[in-house]
Amino acid sequence: MRIVAERDRCIGAGNCVMTAPEVFDQDDDGLVAPLVDEADPVDPASLAAARRAVERCPATALRAVED
Amino acid sequence: MTEVSEIPLHMRRAQFDPISELGEIRDGAGVCPVVTPFGVPAHLVSRYDDVREVLSDSARFSTADRRALTPPDATELTEQEYARARVGNLLSYDPPEHTRLRRMLTPEFTMRRMRALEPRIVEIVDAALDDVERAGKPADLVSTFALPVPSLVICELLGVPYADRADFQRRTVDQLDASHPPQRRLALQQASRAYMATLVARARRDPGEDILGLLVREHGEDISAEELVGIASLLLLAGHETTANMLGLGTLALLRHPDQLARVRDDPASVEPAVEELLRWLSIVHTGIPRTATTEVTIAGSTIAAGEHVVLALPGANRDPALVDDPDRLDITREPTGHVAFGHGLHHCLGAPLARLELRIAYPALLRRFPGLALAVPYEQIAFRPYSVIHGLQALPVTW
Ligand code: HEM
Ligand code: HEM
Numbered sequence: 001m002r003i004v005a006e007r008d009r010c011i012g013a014g015n016c017v018m019t020a021p022e023v024f025d026q027d028d029d030g031l032v033a034p035l036v037d038e039a040d041p042v043d044p045a046s047l048a049a050a051r052r053a054v055e056r057c058p059a060t061a062l063r064a065v066e067d
Numbered sequence: 068m069t070e071v072s073e074i075p076l077h078m079r080r081a082q083f084d085p086i087s088e089l090g091e092i093r094d095g096a097g098v099c100p101v102v103t104p105f106g107v108p109a110h111l112v113s114r115y116d117d118v119r120e121v122l123s124d125s126a127r128f129s130t131a132d133r134r135a136l137t138p139p140d141a142t143e144l145t146e147q148e149y150a151r152a153r154v155g156n157l158l159s160y161d162p163p164e165h166t167r168l169r170r171m172l173t174p175e176f177t178m179r180r181m182r183a184l185e186p187r188i189v190e191i192v193d194a195a196l197d198d199v200e201r202a203g204k205p206a207d208l209v210s211t212f213a214l215p216v217p218s219l220v221i222c223e224l225l226g227v228p229y230a231d232r233a234d235f236q237r238r239t240v241d242q243l244d245a246s247h248p249p250q251r252r253l254a255l256q257q258a259s260r261a262y263m264a265t266l267v268a269r270a271r272r273d274p275g276e277d278i279l280g281l282l283v284r285e286h287g288e289d290i291s292a293e294e295l296v297g298i299a300s301l302l303l304l305a306g307h308e309t310t311a312n313m314l315g316l317g318t319l320a321l322l323r324h325p326d327q328l329a330r331v332r333d334d335p336a337s338v339e340p341a342v343e344e345l346l347r348w349l350s351i352v353h354t355g356i357p358r359t360a361t362t363e364v365t366i367a368g369s370t371i372a373a374g375e376h377v378v379l380a381l382p383g384a385n386r387d388p389a390l391v392d393d394p395d396r397l398d399i400t401r402e403p404t405g406h407v408a409f410g411h412g413l414h415h416c417l418g419a420p421l422a423r424l425e426l427r428i429a430y431p432a433l434l435r436r437f438p439g440l441a442l443a444v445p446y447e448q449i450a451f452r453p454y455s456v457i458h459g460l461q462a463l464p465v466t467w
Contacts, residue, residue, distance in 0.1 A: 012173030012174075013415045013420075014419070018178065055405060059412065
């Protein structure tokens with residue numbers, strides 16, 4: 001699974017950083033800054049947390065891409 | 068307004084719980100007609116999925132339609148009066164106006180900034196506990212702990228000088244006292260805005276490290292003095308009473324569940340999930356602000372016409388069996404849920420990272436300071452607030 005973040009939609013709620021800190025960070029503007037490149041698969045150990053973060057993003061700014 | 072029968076269904080509680088009718092509507096038709104406290108007819112949406120759908124769709128559900136807050140027979144504010152009343156109030160704007168203000172504010176609420184604020188919050192909490200201890204038992208935890216802590220945290224955010232803080236706190240408590248007649252409330256609100264204007268003027272002259280200072284430095288004249296006053300007032304209104312009621316009501320909830328209280332006190336790893344579960348179970352914000360449909364929509368099989376209003380039953384959603392098993396049970400050992408206690412969508416609580424931090428610091432600090440914490444009166448005598456925008460307690464008399 002890969003993660004695609006649409007920063008235009010992000011509202012900086014910080015939920016993803018709280019839910020999956022290994023996968024998401026915030027930049028100085030408070031917007032999502034994924035720690036995993038969108039071309040790279042998420043580490044299996046972080047998959048469940050990353051999925052939860054995607055599902056709970058209040059701004060639906062995150063997508064999980066299964067390929 | 069105070070007649071029990073007139074309190075809208077979604078704002079009524081049986082102590083901690085939403086009233087059973089709300090569950091019946093959620094598990095039945097899903098949507099029902101209500102009249103909001105402002106006297107406006109609306110559709111009440113009660114299921115988790117439907118609440119999330121409405122909140123996440125600001126194109127079809129606007130927060131900027133003033134009719135949602137104006138009774139049909141009210142004397143209309145002029146456009147100018149309305150514009151002045153809402154300036155800086157994030158909740159009352161749709162994109163792109165909302166986006167502009169929210170983008171200016173998000174940098175102030177990042178996890179990183181919260182971590183920087185953490186030591187100050189710890190000091191504020193410890194000092195409040197020192198005061199409680201010094202004053203002796205029994206104590207009312209609402210007035211001595213739950214209210215002062217968030218108020219002082221907001222002072223910190225807004226850069227209220229130490230010399231002004233006692234006055235600031237007194238004014239805030241007074242301003243949020245719903246028992247004042249409307250004239251007095253208006254006067255108190257104006258006094259509060261006048262004070263905020265002095266903070267804004269100071270930040271313009273000499274911007275400090277607080278939010279107002281940072282906004283002035285970053286955005287200069289792009290953000291008006293009126294907007295800064297509006298933002299400061301919103302942060303006070305939205306950040307004070309909410310966190311205070313979570314502290315009071317959450318402490319009572321734990322006292323009623325002693326095994327869970329002991330975990331929060333003794334096991335640091337339990338605190339984060341416990342805070343999420345208390346947020347879900349208590350759902351202190353009954354509803355966000357009303358939305359207005361911009362086009363005809365169907366929710367749970369009900370048709371909502373363009374221009375009609377929608378209110379969200381946040382406790383209905385948070386107690387929906389579609390969200391968690393056994394939703395009416397408080398269980399701090401649950402895997403944290405995707406609750407909507409902070410809302411959802413573009414208007415999702417700006418202060419959520421701060422509120423979480425305050426709660427994660429304050430509950431265990433209180434319970435560790437007073438390991439023998441107990442109610443000072445029988446539970447039946449505890450007064451829940453009968454009718455308010457935010458659910459909470461009038462007072463929480465405790466001993467230790
Ligand atoms: C467009 C946004 C908002 C509008 C127009 C609005 C409007 C109002 C009005 C008119 C009152 C006074 C009610 C009365 O006189 O009894 C009020 C009270 C209050 N509002 Fe809001 N509000 C908004 C946003 C918020 C938000 C975001 C929160 C927190 C999440 C909030 C929390 C409160 C609280 C705590 C009170 C005092 C409650 C009480 O007196 O019991 N408001 N609001
Ligand atoms: C546990 C405490 C809190 C709860 C339960 C809470 C709940 C909420 C909810 C439900 C909303 C969305 C309302 C809607 O969509 O109609 C909201 C919005 C908001 N909250 Fe909170 N809140 C809390 C603490 C705070 C704090 C500490 C602050 C700031 C210091 C804050 C600032 C705001 C602001 C500015 C908004 C409007 C955001 C926007 O429109 O973009 N809240 N809050």
